[in-house]
Structure formats: C-alpha cells, structure tokens
Amino acid sequence: MRTLLYIFLCFPILSVSQDLESTTNINIIKSWSQEPSGYSYPMNITVPAGTVPPNGFPVCILLHGNGGNGAGMMNEFTDILECHALVAPTGYLNSWNICTEDSDAPDIEMINDLVNILQAYSNINPNKIRILGSSNGAGLANNIFIENNNTGIDIVCAIVSHLNEPQYHLGNFYKPSASTDPLSSFCGYDNLVNPLATRKYLSISNDNDPIIPYSGGTSVVGIDFLPAETATYNIALNQGYTGSQLTSGITMGNPQITEYSYLSGDVVHIKGDAAHDTNNTQLDYIKGYFLDCADVLNIDDYALDQIKVYPNPTNSNITVTGASNQTIEYSIFNVFGQLVLSGSGTSDALQINLSELDTQMYFLKINNKVIKIIKI
CATH class of the missing domain: 2.60.40.10 (Immunoglobulins)
Structure with missing residues (x-):
C-alpha cells in the first residue's frame, strides 16, 4: 500500500510586477513516504524573447514520459510552441505517480501549486495555462484534466496515452481518495469526479503503438486502457457533447493523420501511425490547436460572427x-x-x-x- 505522509510547499512570494524569466527559480518541495525529508522538483523554464502580448504569454507545462526529464521535453517543444512560455518539471525517479510507477509522489498537488505560482507573474496570461504530457506524462495530464479545478487551465493535451480504466470506469471519472495502490481495485481510483467542462482537450494516439493499445485493453505498463477513440468520446460527453461517437474522421497531412473533432474542435482525437511517438503532422497540429503565435495574426476573436x-x-x-x-x-x-x-x-x-x-x-x-x- 502506498501511504502519503505529509506534503508541504515552498515558493517565492511574487510582487504584482514580477515577470517570469528563463532564469526564474520556482522551488516546489513535497514530502511523502519515499522522501520524508522533501523532494524539490527540478524546473526547466523558457520564456520567449521580445514583446509581451497584451494579455501576457500563454504557458505550457510540459510533462515527460517515464525515464525522461524536463530538459528533454523542453528540447522537443521549444521550436513547436515558440510563442509560449514553457515550464518543464522533472518527476521523482523520472516518472509520474499514476498507478504502477516507482514514484508515489504527490504530483497533482505539485501541478496545482505550479499553476497558481505561474498565474501570479505579470507577463503571463493567467487564463491560458496549458498542460501537455507525453506517455507517462500524458497519464498525469489526464489526471489533471479530471482533478484540477483551476479555470485558468484552458487546454489539456495527452500524447500517446489516452484514458486508462482507473481514470474512467463504470461510466464515470475517478481520482484516488488516498495514495495509489496497484493491488487495489482500479489502483485505488475510487473517488468519483466531475471534471471541469470549460477546457479544451486534445488526444493524440497511434494505432500501431506497441506500449499503449489503441483499441484498449491490457498494456505492458500494467494498466488496462479504454479504446483511444472511445476515451475521447467520453471526454466530449463530459464537455457537453450530446451526439453519437464518431465512426470516421478527416484525414489530412503528410504523414497522414485522422482528426475526430467534437464540439467544433473543443475536444479532438488525432489518430496516427507513429508508434509510441509523434510525427511532424501531429506536432504541427498541436501548434495550431494551441494557437501558438496567435498574436502574429492580431486575433481579437476566434469566430466569424455572421460570416x-x-x-x-x-x-x-x-x-x-x-x-x-x-x-x-x-x-x-x-x-x-x-x-x-x-x-x-x-x-x-x-x-x-x-x-x-x-x-x-x-x-x-x-x-x-x-x-x-x-x-x-
């Protein structure tokens, strides 16, 4: 059984005029059974140079896969989300606590604190905090979608890991009421949750993924998964969709991807064939979905009114x-x-x-x- 001992947080008190910079030190320390003396999450930070947009930079929190780190995620997405401030923490034992990982760390609490800290910086848009996770990090991103109630998180993107059965079963979303336990039913995800219905969601999965089964079922990571397209449909229902599950999508790009779009793009599933990775078309789609560099377009509104x-x-x-x-x-x-x-x-x-x-x-x-x- 994984038992959480206690949690505490250390972070600087911000003045209203303080800017987030690439050299900023964000120090979030948590303590639990594995680290009773405390663990400080390493943070890689990159802030775009140049003029700050009128409402501040959007921020994307990047969550690495199992065995990865924040620096690797930063290297991968700096050229993709070039107009976002990027913050990439590194998880305990280079992993995130979902169910069967070695880490039992209170990662959700860390993310909650990190979002609150970022929203206090004067050059950051507090209403455009995005979460992007890959593999194990996508599992944490899905937990954040389910559990976090901060309305400033407007987009969650899960790459090559869609909803698993602990997160969604018996027709509902769940979070663990205590520490996760691989020996418990659904890993201890026993507390029913109604996720915020206001944020956008993008899922990217590949039908030839050897680690996370696209069609659902048992995986090599020790957790059962929903079918990828069904997982996104369940999220669309939570966000207000009332129709049937899409059985076909729109094919685009080279390499080709297939888009399954609900609620005028508020909830989207992208199917590809990049195994447990992303191809260039999928990365371009992420950039467009996040409206990266939208200030270049002088966008006042994203709708055409009566046109x-x-x-x-x-x-x-x-x-x-x-x-x-x-x-x-x-x-x-x-x-x-x-x-x-x-x-x-x-x-x-x-x-x-x-x-x-x-x-x-x-x-x-x-x-x-x-x-x-x-x-x-």
Whole structure:
C-alpha cells in the first residue's frame, strides 16, 4: 500500500510586477513516504524573447514520459510552441505517480501549486495555462484534466496515452481518495469526479503503438486502457457533447493523420501511425490547436460572427458568405503564423481557391476575425 505522509510547499512570494524569466527559480518541495525529508522538483523554464502580448504569454507545462526529464521535453517543444512560455518539471525517479510507477509522489498537488505560482507573474496570461504530457506524462495530464479545478487551465493535451480504466470506469471519472495502490481495485481510483467542462482537450494516439493499445485493453505498463477513440468520446460527453461517437474522421497531412473533432474542435482525437511517438503532422497540429503565435495574426476573436465558411474541410474551394456585399480582405496563415494566401472580394459569396495548399490546418482571417479551416 502506498501511504502519503505529509506534503508541504515552498515558493517565492511574487510582487504584482514580477515577470517570469528563463532564469526564474520556482522551488516546489513535497514530502511523502519515499522522501520524508522533501523532494524539490527540478524546473526547466523558457520564456520567449521580445514583446509581451497584451494579455501576457500563454504557458505550457510540459510533462515527460517515464525515464525522461524536463530538459528533454523542453528540447522537443521549444521550436513547436515558440510563442509560449514553457515550464518543464522533472518527476521523482523520472516518472509520474499514476498507478504502477516507482514514484508515489504527490504530483497533482505539485501541478496545482505550479499553476497558481505561474498565474501570479505579470507577463503571463493567467487564463491560458496549458498542460501537455507525453506517455507517462500524458497519464498525469489526464489526471489533471479530471482533478484540477483551476479555470485558468484552458487546454489539456495527452500524447500517446489516452484514458486508462482507473481514470474512467463504470461510466464515470475517478481520482484516488488516498495514495495509489496497484493491488487495489482500479489502483485505488475510487473517488468519483466531475471534471471541469470549460477546457479544451486534445488526444493524440497511434494505432500501431506497441506500449499503449489503441483499441484498449491490457498494456505492458500494467494498466488496462479504454479504446483511444472511445476515451475521447467520453471526454466530449463530459464537455457537453450530446451526439453519437464518431465512426470516421478527416484525414489530412503528410504523414497522414485522422482528426475526430467534437464540439467544433473543443475536444479532438488525432489518430496516427507513429508508434509510441509523434510525427511532424501531429506536432504541427498541436501548434495550431494551441494557437501558438496567435498574436502574429492580431486575433481579437476566434469566430466569424455572421460570416459562414463552407465546405470546411475542403479539397479545393471554400465559399465565404454573410459579408453583405461589402469589400472584404482575407488572409490565410499556416500553423506557424506564415502568410500563405491573401486577397479581397466584394461578393456575398466569395470563393477562395485552396487547391495549391498542402493538406493541413490553416487559419482564415477576415476583418480581424479568425476561423480554423482544414485542407484535405
């Protein structure tokens, strides 16, 4: 049985004018049965150079896989989420406490404290705190989605580890009421939880993953998993979706991925074939989903009000209606914020030819309003 002894936290008191910097020292110390004298989570931090966005930088907390560390996650995602402040802690014994790992550390409490600390910095947007975890770190990301109630966490992304059965069983989400115990039913995840329904969720899994079974069932990590597509559907239901589970998705990109999108993209599952890893199309999708460098687009709103764009997705043209025969100017950007197409028109049914663009996600900007479009 894994028994938690006690927990304490040490962190600096912030003034309202203090900025998060790449050299900032965030010191969070926790004590439990394995470390009664306390363990200080190492933190790698990178803050973009240049002008701070009007509402502050978005932040992504990066959670490594079993055997990894914060530095490795930082190296992987610095060029992907280049306009985010990145914070990458390292877990005890280079792992996160989900069920069968060697670590029994109170990682959820550490993340809760870390989010609260980050929200106090004056150059950070307190309402755009993102969680991205890979493998074992995705297991922790899913626990955060289930258990954390801080509304400032607006996006959770789980890479190559979808919901396991301790986290979701008997038609509900659960957290452990005490310490996790591999010998207990569902590892001790026995406390029913209703996760916040306000945040977005992105799951990335691969149908040839040799570690986490895409179709669900027993895994080599010692936990049973839900089928990947069913796991995301259950999350979509919690976030307000009322329809049936999607049986087909939209294929895009090279390498190809398949997108299963619920609630206009608020909950998305991406299927690929990158084994227990990610390919370039999946990484590009993450960048677009997080609206990284959105300040480059001068986005005021992510909706087009009365303007309609269809068909979306498309393999050739899109039609823009609702502009009331006024002259409109449009720009299309890729996920890196680079302008790939622009023009103008006066018709109430403006047609834009996308046939020369690669198959991927783009952003259509009209009159400072932006909508995601997908070329297939």
